[in-house]
Amino acid sequence: MTAFQEEIGKVHFRLKVVDGENEPLGYSIPSVGMTLSCGEVWRRLLQTSSYVSAPMSGNAYRRDTLIPVFPIPDDYKTTADDYLMISTPFYASKLAGIDEAIGAYRVHDSNQWALTTVSGKRFRRFVNHDLQNFSLLRQRAKELNLEVPEDLDQRSLGRIWSRLASLRLEPQSHPVKTDHVAMLVGWGLTALWKFSNHNLPKRLIYSFLFLWVGFMPVSLARLGITWLYAPHLRPKCIDTTLNRLRAIVS
Numbered sequence: 083m084t085a086f087q088e089e090i091g092k093v094h095f096r097l098k099v100v101d102g103e104n105e106p107l108g109y110s111i112p113s114v115g116m117t118l119s120c121g122e123v124w125r126r127l128l129q130t131s132s133y134v135s136a137p138m139s140g141n142a143y144r145r146d147t148l149i150p151v152f153p154i155p156d157d158y159k160t161t162a163d164d165y166l167m168i169s170t171p172f173y174a175s176k177l178a179g180i181d182e183a184i185g186a187y188r189v190h191d192s193n194q195w196a197l198t199t200v201s202g203k204r205f206r207r208f209v210n211h212d213l214q215n216f217s218l219l220r221q222r223a224k225e226l227n228l229e230v231p232e233d234l235d236q237r238s239l240g241r242i243w244s245r246l247a248s249l250r251l252e253p254q255s256h257p258v259k260t261d262h263v264a265m266l267v268g269w270g271l272t273a274l275w276k277f278s279n280h281n282l283p284k285r286l287i288y289s290f291l292f293l294w295v296g297f298m299p300v301s302l303a304r305l306g307i308t309w310l311y312a313p314h315l316r317p318k319c320i321d322t323t324l325n326r327l328r329a330i331v332s
Contacts, residue, residue: 091174118179138163202252
């Protein structure tokens with residue numbers, strides 16, 4: 083309530099990740115080091131098609147922010163959080179973020195979106211959903227006479243990751259037939275260094291992961307994807323190495 087100043091249309095906050103028994107898994111969403119987006123976030127959306135936020139249970143909306151975008155279309159029946167995440171910044175004056183974890187996000191075998199195992203099918207869902215979100219973003223921008231960059235799909239780091247993972251894991255079923263590994267790795271590195279807000283240690287780590295996932299054999303690429311998307315499945319030695327790298331570079 084303190085964060086909900088008069089001009090704020092949405093407050094989002096960090097969530098600690100727990101398992102099905104409510105035991106902490108040792109990380110949060112968004113991850114430590116990523117600051118929740120604040121202010122006129124719609125500007126960021128038009129630049130990169132995304133911004134740093136939390137899953138649905140980490141968001142609180144002012145009623146006036148929701149009225150212009152309701153009812154939620156049937157196409158977003160199981161992904162209402164993304165529909166609201168994209169639509170509401172255009173109707174909220176500003177967003178506020180609370181970087182302290184004041185809620186929890188459970189990861190269990192029945193999650194719609196949380197990754198407990200890595201599979202091409204799961205990432206195809208992500209890719210198809212991202213394509214739907216690009217269309218929604220362009221629709222909102224058109225309604226408000228705002229311009230969208232032609233290369234928008236090349237600027238979103240998370241969406242490029244999904245496409246690369248889908249292509250490497252099951253290339254025969256990948257939804258975007260024009261994609262190829264070198265192109266997606268190039269897009270990913272450009273998006274990482276030109277459009278992301280990540281600090282230097284994270285940019286270096288992600289650069290290494292892009293090259294690893296892109297060009298290593300599939301069995302090793304799968305390991306990289308797993309360590310990226312499911313931190314609780316990473317060996318402790320990997321976390322130790324990453325923490326030391328962050329300490330050295332920062």
